[in-house]
Amino acid sequence: xxxxxxxxxGSGKTTIAGTLxxxxxxxxxxxxxxxDADSNPNLALTLGLERERLDNLTRIPREVIERDAxxxxxxxxxxxxxxxxxxxxxxxxxxxxxxxxxVEHAGAG
Amino acid sequence: xxxxxxxxxxxIGAMVEEWSRPAVIDMEAGIEHMSRAxxxxxDMILVVIExxxxxxxxxxxxxxxxxxxxxxxxxAIANKSRxxxxxxxxxxxxxxxxxxxxxxxxxxxxxxxxxxxxxxILDHDETSPAVRELARVVEQxxx
Numbered sequence: 010x011x012x013x014x015x016x017x018x019g020s021g022k023t024t025i026a027g028t029l030x031x032x033x034x035x036x037x038x039x040x041x042x043x044x045d046a047d048s049n050p051n052l053a054l055t056l057g058l059e060r061e062r063l064d065n066l067t068r069i070p071r072e073v074i075e076r077d078a079x080x081x082x083x084x085x086x087x088x089x090x091x092x093x094x095x096x097x098x099x100x101x102x103x104x105x106x107x108x109x110x111x112v113e114h115a116g117a118g
Numbered sequence: 119x120x121x122x123x124x125x126x127x128x129x130i131g132a133m134v135e136e137w138s139r140p141a142v143i144d145m146e147a148g149i150e151h152m153s154r155a156x157x158x159x160x161d162m163i164l165v166v167i168e169x170x171x172x173x174x175x176x177x178x179x180x181x182x183x184x185x186x187x188x189x190x191x192x193x194a195i196a197n198k199s200r201x202x203x204x205x206x207x208x209x210x211x212x213x214x215x216x217x218x219x220x221x222x223x224x225x226x227x228x229x230x231x232x233x234x235x236x237x238x239i240l241d242h243d244e245t246s247p248a249v250r251e252l253a254r255v256v257e258q259x260x261x
Contacts, residue, residue: 016166057238
Protein backbone atom coordinates (compact mmCIF):
# COMPACT_ATOMS: atom_id res chain seq x y z
CA UNK A 10 0.00 0.00 0.00
CA UNK A 11 1.38 3.40 -1.04
CA UNK A 12 -0.30 6.20 0.87
CA UNK A 13 0.04 9.92 0.15
CA UNK A 14 -0.86 12.32 2.96
CA UNK A 15 -1.95 15.76 1.74
CA UNK A 16 -3.16 18.88 3.50
CA UNK A 17 -2.46 22.49 4.25
CA UNK A 18 0.56 23.62 6.23
CA GLY A 19 -0.30 23.58 9.91
CA SER A 20 -3.02 20.96 9.52
CA GLY A 21 -0.96 18.31 11.27
CA LYS A 22 -0.35 16.47 8.00
CA THR A 23 3.25 15.63 8.87
CA THR A 24 2.40 14.39 12.37
CA ILE A 25 -0.25 12.13 10.87
CA ALA A 26 2.08 10.85 8.12
CA GLY A 27 4.90 10.02 10.52
CA THR A 28 2.63 8.39 13.07
CA LEU A 29 0.82 6.31 10.45
CA UNK A 30 4.12 5.05 9.05
CA UNK A 31 5.20 3.80 12.49
CA UNK A 32 1.80 2.34 13.32
CA UNK A 33 1.80 0.39 10.03
CA UNK A 34 5.22 -0.99 10.95
CA UNK A 35 4.00 -1.89 14.44
CA UNK A 36 1.14 -3.81 12.83
CA UNK A 37 3.76 -6.00 11.20
CA UNK A 38 4.21 -4.34 7.81
CA UNK A 39 7.80 -4.85 6.67
CA UNK A 40 9.91 -2.29 4.87
CA UNK A 41 7.71 0.75 5.47
CA UNK A 42 9.16 3.84 3.77
CA UNK A 43 8.37 7.33 4.98
CA UNK A 44 9.09 9.83 2.22
CA ASP A 45 9.44 13.53 2.89
CA ALA A 46 8.16 15.34 -0.20
CA ASP A 47 7.49 18.57 1.64
CA SER A 48 9.89 21.41 0.96
CA ASN A 49 9.66 22.28 4.64
CA PRO A 50 10.82 18.95 6.01
CA ASN A 51 9.63 17.93 9.45
CA LEU A 52 8.90 14.29 8.93
CA ALA A 53 12.14 13.22 10.63
CA LEU A 54 11.05 14.83 13.88
CA THR A 55 7.52 13.43 13.86
CA LEU A 56 8.92 9.97 13.10
CA GLY A 57 10.92 10.22 16.30
CA LEU A 58 14.48 10.82 15.19
CA GLU A 59 16.58 12.51 17.83
CA ARG A 60 16.77 16.28 17.51
CA GLU A 61 20.58 16.15 17.61
CA ARG A 62 20.63 14.06 14.42
CA LEU A 63 18.36 16.27 12.34
CA ASP A 64 21.04 18.47 10.81
CA ASN A 65 23.14 15.55 9.69
CA LEU A 66 20.71 13.14 8.11
CA THR A 67 21.60 11.26 4.95
CA ARG A 68 19.77 12.56 1.93
CA ILE A 69 18.98 11.16 -1.49
CA PRO A 70 21.58 12.64 -3.83
CA ARG A 71 20.62 14.40 -7.03
CA GLU A 72 22.45 11.76 -9.06
CA VAL A 73 19.83 9.07 -8.53
CA ILE A 74 17.87 10.43 -11.47
CA GLU A 75 18.69 11.64 -14.92
CA ARG A 76 16.83 12.71 -18.02
CA ASP A 77 16.42 9.85 -20.42
CA ALA A 78 17.60 11.26 -23.74
CA UNK A 79 15.18 9.23 -25.84
CA UNK A 80 11.98 9.91 -23.89
CA UNK A 81 13.00 13.14 -22.13
CA UNK A 82 11.60 11.65 -18.91
CA UNK A 83 13.29 11.50 -15.53
CA UNK A 84 14.45 7.97 -14.74
CA UNK A 85 16.24 6.39 -11.77
CA UNK A 86 19.89 5.62 -12.42
CA UNK A 87 19.96 2.85 -9.79
CA UNK A 88 17.59 0.26 -8.36
CA UNK A 89 15.30 1.65 -5.69
CA UNK A 90 16.35 -1.02 -3.15
CA UNK A 91 19.94 0.14 -3.52
CA UNK A 92 18.97 3.81 -3.11
CA UNK A 93 16.98 3.03 0.02
CA UNK A 94 19.76 0.88 1.48
CA UNK A 95 22.43 3.48 0.91
CA UNK A 96 20.60 6.74 1.50
CA UNK A 97 17.66 5.84 3.72
CA UNK A 98 17.64 6.87 7.38
CA UNK A 99 16.68 4.25 9.96
CA UNK A 100 13.76 5.50 12.05
CA UNK A 101 11.98 3.86 15.04
CA UNK A 102 9.85 0.72 14.57
CA UNK A 103 11.82 -0.28 11.47
CA UNK A 104 10.61 2.57 9.28
CA UNK A 105 13.07 4.00 6.73
CA UNK A 106 12.98 7.72 6.08
CA UNK A 107 13.86 9.15 2.68
CA UNK A 108 14.84 12.78 2.44
CA UNK A 109 15.40 14.56 -0.83
CA UNK A 110 18.88 16.05 -0.90
CA UNK A 111 18.48 19.01 -3.15
CA VAL A 112 15.11 20.47 -2.24
CA GLU A 113 16.75 23.42 -0.54
CA HIS A 114 18.14 24.59 -3.86
CA ALA A 115 14.83 24.32 -5.65
CA GLY A 116 13.96 27.98 -5.18
CA ALA A 117 16.88 28.96 -7.36
CA GLY A 118 15.31 27.02 -10.21
CA UNK B 119 7.22 24.70 -12.55
CA UNK B 120 10.82 24.92 -11.51
CA UNK B 121 13.05 22.18 -12.93
CA UNK B 122 14.52 20.92 -9.70
CA UNK B 123 11.09 20.73 -8.12
CA UNK B 124 9.93 18.73 -11.10
CA UNK B 125 12.90 16.44 -10.61
CA UNK B 126 12.15 15.93 -6.93
CA UNK B 127 8.61 14.93 -7.73
CA UNK B 128 9.73 12.65 -10.51
CA UNK B 129 12.25 10.85 -8.34
CA ILE B 130 9.65 10.34 -5.63
CA GLY B 131 7.20 9.02 -8.20
CA ALA B 132 9.78 6.66 -9.67
CA MET B 133 10.88 5.36 -6.27
CA VAL B 134 7.33 4.83 -5.06
CA GLU B 135 6.52 2.98 -8.26
CA GLU B 136 9.45 0.60 -7.95
CA TRP B 137 9.28 0.02 -4.19
CA SER B 138 7.35 -3.18 -3.54
CA ARG B 139 6.56 -2.52 0.11
CA PRO B 140 4.41 0.05 1.92
CA ALA B 141 5.21 3.73 1.70
CA VAL B 142 3.78 6.83 3.35
CA ILE B 143 4.50 10.08 1.54
CA ASP B 144 4.28 13.42 3.31
CA MET B 145 3.18 15.53 0.35
CA GLU B 146 3.98 19.17 -0.15
CA ALA B 147 1.47 21.49 1.41
CA GLY B 148 -1.04 23.04 -0.93
CA ILE B 149 -3.22 21.92 -3.78
CA GLU B 150 -1.03 23.54 -6.42
CA HIS B 151 1.73 21.04 -5.70
CA MET B 152 -0.27 17.91 -6.34
CA SER B 153 1.66 16.31 -9.12
CA ARG B 154 0.86 13.46 -11.40
CA ALA B 155 4.38 12.12 -11.01
CA UNK B 156 3.66 11.30 -7.37
CA UNK B 157 -0.08 10.87 -7.63
CA UNK B 158 -0.20 8.21 -10.28
CA UNK B 159 1.88 5.77 -8.26
CA UNK B 160 -0.01 5.85 -4.98
CA ASP B 161 -2.94 3.60 -4.06
CA MET B 162 -4.45 5.93 -1.53
CA ILE B 163 -4.53 9.58 -0.63
CA LEU B 164 -5.45 10.80 2.82
CA VAL B 165 -6.50 14.43 2.76
CA VAL B 166 -6.07 16.03 6.18
CA ILE B 167 -8.81 18.51 7.00
CA GLU B 168 -9.50 20.65 10.02
CA UNK B 169 -12.92 21.58 11.40
CA UNK B 170 -13.32 24.94 9.72
CA UNK B 171 -14.87 25.75 6.39
CA UNK B 172 -11.81 26.89 4.40
CA UNK B 173 -9.86 23.79 5.37
CA UNK B 174 -12.71 21.45 4.49
CA UNK B 175 -13.28 23.28 1.20
CA UNK B 176 -9.59 23.03 0.25
CA UNK B 177 -9.62 19.38 1.22
CA UNK B 178 -12.60 18.73 -1.02
CA UNK B 179 -10.73 20.31 -3.95
CA UNK B 180 -7.63 18.21 -3.29
CA UNK B 181 -9.81 15.11 -3.15
CA UNK B 182 -11.41 16.04 -6.45
CA UNK B 183 -8.01 16.50 -8.06
CA UNK B 184 -6.86 13.15 -6.65
CA UNK B 185 -9.87 11.42 -8.17
CA UNK B 186 -9.18 13.06 -11.54
CA UNK B 187 -5.65 11.65 -11.34
CA UNK B 188 -7.16 8.21 -10.95
CA UNK B 189 -6.07 7.54 -7.37
CA UNK B 190 -8.12 4.54 -6.30
CA UNK B 191 -8.79 5.33 -2.67
CA UNK B 192 -9.42 8.95 -1.77
CA UNK B 193 -10.16 9.54 1.90
CA ALA B 194 -10.46 12.49 4.24
CA ILE B 195 -9.05 12.35 7.74
CA ALA B 196 -9.92 15.12 10.17
CA ASN B 197 -7.48 16.54 12.67
CA LYS B 198 -7.78 18.83 15.72
CA SER B 199 -11.47 18.20 16.26
CA ARG B 200 -12.39 19.93 19.52
CA UNK B 201 -15.99 18.95 20.16
CA UNK B 202 -18.98 16.94 19.13
CA UNK B 203 -20.08 20.00 17.13
CA UNK B 204 -16.80 19.93 15.20
CA UNK B 205 -17.24 16.25 14.52
CA UNK B 206 -20.80 16.73 13.32
CA UNK B 207 -19.75 19.59 11.01
CA UNK B 208 -16.93 17.46 9.56
CA UNK B 209 -19.20 14.51 8.98
CA UNK B 210 -21.91 16.64 7.46
CA UNK B 211 -19.50 18.40 5.10
CA UNK B 212 -17.91 15.14 3.96
CA UNK B 213 -21.27 13.52 3.41
CA UNK B 214 -22.45 16.46 1.30
CA UNK B 215 -19.28 16.41 -0.79
CA UNK B 216 -19.14 12.65 -1.20
CA UNK B 217 -15.94 12.34 0.84
CA UNK B 218 -15.23 9.19 2.82
CA UNK B 219 -14.11 10.44 6.25
CA UNK B 220 -12.07 7.56 7.70
CA UNK B 221 -11.07 9.15 10.98
CA UNK B 222 -11.59 12.12 13.26
CA UNK B 223 -8.45 12.81 15.26
CA UNK B 224 -9.23 14.92 18.33
CA UNK B 225 -7.32 17.99 19.39
CA UNK B 226 -4.85 16.58 21.86
CA UNK B 227 -2.63 18.33 24.39
CA UNK B 228 -0.18 15.43 24.19
CA UNK B 229 0.45 16.27 20.51
CA UNK B 230 1.16 19.90 21.41
CA UNK B 231 3.50 18.85 24.20
CA UNK B 232 5.34 16.45 21.89
CA UNK B 233 5.68 19.25 19.33
CA UNK B 234 7.05 21.57 21.97
CA UNK B 235 9.58 18.98 23.11
CA UNK B 236 10.55 18.04 19.56
CA UNK B 237 9.69 14.37 19.97
CA UNK B 238 7.29 11.99 18.22
CA ILE B 239 3.85 11.72 19.74
CA LEU B 240 4.30 7.93 19.78
CA ASP B 241 7.37 8.32 21.98
CA HIS B 242 5.75 10.94 24.18
CA ASP B 243 2.37 9.31 24.89
CA GLU B 244 1.25 6.37 22.79
CA THR B 245 -2.03 6.11 24.69
CA SER B 246 -3.10 9.67 23.90
CA PRO B 247 -6.49 10.18 22.17
CA ALA B 248 -4.90 11.25 18.87
CA VAL B 249 -2.72 8.12 18.72
CA ARG B 250 -5.64 5.87 19.64
CA GLU B 251 -7.71 7.25 16.77
CA LEU B 252 -4.84 6.89 14.29
CA ALA B 253 -4.27 3.31 15.48
CA ARG B 254 -7.95 2.57 14.91
CA VAL B 255 -7.70 4.00 11.36
CA VAL B 256 -4.64 1.84 10.65
CA GLU B 257 -6.25 -1.34 11.94
CA GLN B 258 -9.64 -0.83 10.36
CA UNK B 259 -8.92 0.99 7.10
CA UNK B 260 -5.26 0.66 6.16
CA UNK B 261 -4.41 -2.99 6.79
